[in-house]
Amino acid sequence: MHFEQLLKQAAQASQETDPLTNTMQFPANWCQGRTAFGGLSAALLYQAMRNKVDSSRRLLSLSTNFVGPLLAEKPFSLSVEILREGKSSTQVLAKAIQDDAVCVIVQACFAKNRNSSINVPVSKSLTLHPVNEGHCLGFVPGKMPEFFQHVDLCPQQGAMPFSSAQTSHLGGWMRFKHTPEEITEAHVIALTDAWPPTLLQMFKQPAPASSMSWYLEFVQAPNLVPGEWLGFEAITHHSKDGYGLEDGCIWSQSGELIALTRQTVALFD
Numbered sequence: 001m002h003f004e005q006l007l008k009q010a011a012q013a014s015q016e017t018d019p020l021t022n023t024m025q026f027p028a029n030w031c032q033g034r035t036a037f038g039g040l041s042a043a044l045l046y047q048a049m050r051n052k053v054d055s056s057r058r059l060l061s062l063s064t065n066f067v068g069p070l071l072a073e074k075p076f077s078l079s080v081e082i083l084r085e086g087k088s089s090t091q092v093l094a095k096a097i098q099d100d101a102v103c104v105i106v107q108a109c110f111a112k113n114r115n116s117s118i119n120v121p122v123s124k125s126l127t128l129h130p131v132n133e134g135h136c137l138g139f140v141p142g143k144m145p146e147f148f149q150h151v152d153l154c155p156q157q158g159a160m161p162f163s164s165a166q167t168s169h170l171g172g173w174m175r176f177k178h179t180p181e182e183i184t185e186a187h188v189i190a191l192t193d194a195w196p197p198t199l200l201q202m203f204k205q206p207a208p209a210s211s212m213s214w215y216l217e218f219v220q221a222p223n224l225v226p227g228e229w230l231g232f233e234a235i236t237h238h239s240k241d242g243y244g245l246e247d248g249c250i251w252s253q254s255g256e257l258i259a260l261t262r263q264t265v266a267l268f269d
């Protein structure tokens with residue numbers, strides 16, 4: 001099942017009030033270990049919200065907490081609550097609920113442009129080399145998370161997970177294997193989470209790690225060509241006592257900054 005089909009289901013399920021029809025589920029090939037690929041669950045909740053916010057208001061920021069595992073092939077509901085609607089901005093809360101337990105929470109801020117004399121240009125620039133499709137990772141069943149069947153990653157900086165690497169930087173290019181009709185914020189959300197935590201490459205052997213909280217800020221609404229690659233560059237600011245803090249940038253293929261990402265990862269090495 002393609003990403004767009006799941007987004008459509010999320011939009012439909014969140015409009016329904018009847019408990020018999022307000023749920024959805026996803027197939028196991030969208031999993032990352034025991035749970036939904038985190039980028040998928042955050043994108044589904046974003047899509048559920050998107051339908052309830054006026055389209056003149058774009059997504060400014062999205063804060064996701066992965067409370068517990070969201071399981072495949074099992075119904076869950078997407079509840080959306082508008083917390084406040086002002087003249088320019090809307091604050092929204094959404095939850096994915098499975099078996100009466102909250103599994104994922106997303107809080108988002110949408111807003112429309114306002115007049116301001118302040119203008120600060122982007123202070124960062126893309127350091128990736130152009131995409132070399134020959135360096136894309138192929139899907140290896142059993143060795144890679146199932147959702148890898150749906151995305152292409154072309155790493156350029158950092159190392160493979162569990163390789164005792166000395167660096168905690170990670171970067172490269174990413175896109176969906178199935179070219180979408182358009183690239184929306186939902187696609188950027190999902191792709192951003194497709195990279196393993198930056199610290200996984202420093203593990204000496206395979207062990208679990210879990211994103212616990214994640215903050216994504218959109219510099220601009222994505223104005224991208226379907227099929228174009230997006231750049232990902234992330235660094236680790238700090239890691240100690242089993243929790244790592246990482247920070248990254250999402251770029252268009254032409255080098256425009258699209259979003260900033262930051263997450264806290266629990267390490268079980």
Ligand SMILES: CCCCCCCCCCCCCCCC(=O)SCCNC(=O)CCNC(=O)[C@H](O)C(C)(C)COP(=O)(O)OP(=O)(O)OC[C@H]1O[C@@H](n2cnc3c(N)ncnc32)[C@H](O)[C@@H]1OP(=O)(O)O
Pocket residue numbers: 032033034035036037038066067068069070137143144145153155159160161195196197200208209210211212266268
């Ligand atoms: C260059 C590119 C190359 C790419 C090439 C392919 C790469 C291939 C590698 C990809 C690897 C991705 C790794 C990211 C994994 C997410 O990011 S998963 C997606 C989003 N995150 C989630 O769904 C997390 C949901 N949240 C939670 O489950 C809980 O809040 C937490 C994080 C486990 C809370 O921690 P806690 O309070 O210690 O939790 P508690 O309930 O007591 O459970 C702890 C147990 O959970 C286990 N556990 C924790 N995380 C996991 C896990 N992910 N799976 C299984 N067990 C886990 C622990 O080992 C521990 O086990 P025991 O010691 O009890 O045996």
